Amino acid sequence: xxxxxxxxxxxxxxxxxxxxxxxxxxxxxxxxxxxxxxxxxxxxxxxxxxxxxxxxxxxxxxxxxxxxxxxxxxxxxxxxxxxxxxxxxxxxxxxxxxxxxxxxxxxxxxxxxxxxxxxxxxxxxxxxxxxxxxxxxxxxxxxxxxxxxxxxxxxxxxxxxxxxx
Numbered sequence: 001x002x003x004x005x006x007x008x009x010x011x012x013x014x015x016x017x018x019x020x021x022x023x024x025x026x027x028x029x030x031x032x033x034x035x036x037x038x039x040x041x042x043x044x045x046x047x048x049x050x051x052x053x054x055x056x057x058x059x060x061x062x063x064x065x066x067x068x069x070x071x072x073x074x075x076x077x078x079x080x081x082x083x084x085x086x087x088x089x090x091x092x093x094x095x096x097x098x099x100x101x102x103x104x105x106x107x108x109x110x111x112x113x114x115x116x117x118x119x120x121x122x123x124x125x126x127x128x129x130x131x132x133x134x135x136x137x138x139x140x141x142x143x144x145x146x147x148x149x150x151x152x153x154x155x156x157x158x159x160x161x162x163x164x165x
């Protein structure tokens with residue numbers, strides 16, 4: 001719990017909100033985007049490195065929680081320098097792109113468009129991570145697993161798109 005402290009204290013309400021927005025938002029986006037699509041997804045050709053379906057909700061819940069903790073730390077540190085908006089702009093943009101991807105890939109079956117959008121998402125996550133590092137190294141480090149996962153997901157998206165043209 002020590003790593004959640006900023007300047008020696010934790011603001012529980014702000015921390016909880018920072019974590020719950022991506023966790024709940026991601027869960028809702030996933031639920032709406034994946035409604036009635038699992039049968040279609042199950043028949044798609046997938047590469048050998050495709051993980052079993054149960055891995056995705058576990059991975060995303062952990063990643064959303066981690067990005068929420070990172071946002072909390074970065075905004076708390078940036079607020080001390082009245083620079084909170086420089087942290088929030090890329091963060092909010094990447095979060096919106098993250099939620100949009102599920103609709104592009106699953107709901108609308110636009111796998112090529114989803115791949116292009118994911119490249120933009122990766123760039124925006126990288127920008128967010130850079131901005132977080134400017135205020136708090138721990139916040140930046142908390143974003144690194146997210147970058148790694150999205151790089152992996154990008155390879156998976158590309159492979160599925162190519163295998164099912």
